[in-house]
Amino acid sequence: MKLSLKVNGRTLEAHIEPRTLLADFLRDHLRLTGTHIGCDTAQCGACTVHLDGRAVKACNLLALQAEGCEVTTIEGITPEGALHPMQAAFRDHHGLQCGYCTPGMIMSALDLVAREPAPSRERIREALEGNLCRCTGYQNIVSAVEAGARALAAKG
Amino acid sequence: MYEFQYHRATSVADAAAKLAAATDGKLLAGGQTLIAAMKLRLAAPSDLVDLRAIPELRGVCPDGDAVVIGATTTHAEVAASPEVRARIPALAALAEGIGDPMVRNAGTLGGSVANNDPAADYPAALLALGATVITHKRHIAAADFFTGMYETALEPGEILMAVSFPAPKRAGYAKFPNPASRYAIAGVFVAETAAGVRVAVTGAGPGVFRVPAMEQALEKRFAPESLAGLTVSASDLSGDMHASAEYRAHLVGVMATRAVRVALGG
Ligand SMILES: Cc1cc2nc3c(=O)[nH]c(=O)nc-3n(C[C@H](O)[C@H](O)[C@H](O)COP(=O)(O)OP(=O)(O)OC[C@H]3O[C@@H](n4cnc5c(N)ncnc54)[C@H](O)[C@@H]3O)c2cc1C
Ligand code: FES
Ligand code: FES
Numbered sequence: 001m002k003l004s005l006k007v008n009g010r011t012l013e014a015h016i017e018p019r020t021l022l023a024d025f026l027r028d029h030l031r032l033t034g035t036h037i038g039c040d041t042a043q044c045g046a047c048t049v050h051l052d053g054r055a056v057k058a059c060n061l062l063a064l065q066a067e068g069c070e071v072t073t074i075e076g077i078t079p080e081g082a083l084h085p086m087q088a089a090f091r092d093h094h095g096l097q098c099g100y101c102t103p104g105m106i107m108s109a110l111d112l113v114a115r116e117p118a119p120s121r122e123r124i125r126e127a128l129e130g131n132l133c134r135c136t137g138y139q140n141i142v143s144a145v146e147a148g149a150r151a152l153a154a155k156g
Numbered sequence: 157m158y159e160f161q162y163h164r165a166t167s168v169a170d171a172a173a174k175l176a177a178a179t180d181g182k183l184l185a186g187g188q189t190l191i192a193a194m195k196l197r198l199a200a201p202s203d204l205v206d207l208r209a210i211p212e213l214r215g216v217c218p219d220g221d222a223v224v225i226g227a228t229t230t231h232a233e234v235a236a237s238p239e240v241r242a243r244i245p246a247l248a249a250l251a252e253g254i255g256d257p258m259v260r261n262a263g264t265l266g267g268s269v270a271n272n273d274p275a276a277d278y279p280a281a282l283l284a285l286g287a288t289v290i291t292h293k294r295h296i297a298a299a300d301f302f303t304g305m306y307e308t309a310l311e312p313g314e315i316l317m318a319v320s321f322p323a324p325k326r327a328g329y330a331k332f333p334n335p336a337s338r339y340a341i342a343g344v345f346v347a348e349t350a351a352g353v354r355v356a357v358t359g360a361g362p363g364v365f366r367v368p369a370m371e372q373a374l375e376k377r378f379a380p381e382s383l384a385g386l387t388v389s390a391s392d393l394s395g396d397m398h399a400s401a402e403y404r405a406h407l408v409g410v411m412a413t414r415a416v417r418v419a420l421g422g
Contacts, residue, residue, distance in 0.1 A: 001162055018158065018161065018162035018204070019157045019159055019194075021157075021191075021195075041195075042188065042192055045258060045338075051261070054261040055257055055261060056261050056262045057258045057259075057262070059192060060187065060188060060191050060192055060262070061187050062184075062187065062191065062204075064162050064164075064206070065184075065206065065208065067207075067209075109256060111261075112257075113259065128394055129255075129256040129338070130256025130257055130258045130259065
């Protein structure tokens with residue numbers, strides 16, 4: 001079936017089986033493997049992408065549900081080779097160890113700061129409710145989001 | 157996931173016709189429950205009819221003393237809606253407490269109500285507020301809508317279009333969430349409405365239910381102390397690895413008290 005959508009600013013058309021999940025479409029068809037599949041059961045948030053600007057779990061949606069929408073993946077938040085301020089904050093604050101959960105964490109964090117530019121640590125924890133990290137504990141992740149939010153606000 | 161035919165409906169009439177033409181069709185809203193069930197092959201519809209491109213099913217609009225919320229309005233949209241926040245803040249807070257942000261950005265009111273998961277949050281609000289479910293065929297009172305575990309009064313092929321929530325004098329919702337999914341282990345919605353006080357419980361039993369003894373006590377005096385000593389019997393409640401029936405019975409009392417406090421502004 002035909003699918004038309006925008007991914008990371010690029011308009012594209014594809015022919016897919018209706019049962020193709022959005023996560024599989026991004027990873028296998030478009031080779032955007034930054035969207036990770038952790039649990040594949042809507043629990044862990046590793047597959048988080050933005051659908052028309054809001055964070056969703058790409059493993060729990062059909063690609064066809066994104067028809068006419070704008071999808072942003074971790075690859076789309078910054079030009080290739082450069083680090084987004086939120087990514088830089090995760091590096092600076094040791095907000096990751098293995099990095100598997102990180103793309104999802106960052107996509108959730110960016111959804112939060114787009115609506116609340118200066119969130120409290122408590123709000124950051126609430127916003128990351130759907131993102132699990134099996135390595136780090138969450139202290140440094142929360143610090144990273146806090147710093148990333150500040151860096152983005154300073155940039156304007 | 158097994159193969160299926162996918163259809164994008166452009167109007168409610170179009171959705172009804174597409175569903176009627178399918179051998180074993182199902183409506184698709186946010187997909188947060190249905191896609192997961194299809195991946196596990198617990199559901200294997202021949203056809204999916206996607207409702208999300210139907211504009212009249214989405215949005216919040218005031219209607220006299222009530223707030224009417226379209227079926228495909230997401231939980232995040234309900235939580236952020238100025239009308240809902242102004243007129244039924246307890247409902248906005250309930251929507252804000254469903255699952256996690258990603259689930260709230262995709263999952264819809266209609267999908268949750270039609271699915272009637274025994275641990276879902278919305279059924280408690282519908283029952284306590286005396287809401288009306290509007291389908292493409294008729295109006296159904298919440299009291300007649302939730303008929304059992306995952307069972308509703310919806311007929312095969314009937315499309316839930318909106319829910320009309322009368323604004324209460326005051327209301328509050330409190331839940332003890334499952335720490336992983338955030339579904340209710342016990343959730344209690346208390347509302348003081350034109351028709352009296354209603355206390356509706358979700359998560360604790362096989363379906364949402366009211367607690368007349370608590371309603372009568374709160375009718376006399378709408379205060380947390382009125383609920384002292386009142387509990388529900390554990391014999392009709394659910395017990396599982398997360399909580400025994402006795403623990404759930406205890407939680408109902410605690411959540412009801414908290415909900416009254418929330419309704420009173422604390
Ligand atoms: C990780 C996770 C955590 C969650 N936590 C919670 C929670 O804390 N509390 C809670 O209440 N829920 C929770 N949910 C469930 C969530 O709220 C779902 O969004 C909701 O139950 C289903 O809504 P949906 O729009 O995704 O429906 P879908 O999955 O698309 O559909 C669900 C069912 O309803 C039917 N249906 C959908 N729309 C209509 C309609 N308009 N008319 C008739 N039938 C229709 C479908 O055919 C299907 O059978 C959670 C889900 C996940 C994945
Ligand atoms: S892979 Fe999608 S939530 Fe875990
Ligand atoms: S850094 Fe390894 S899962 Fe989060």
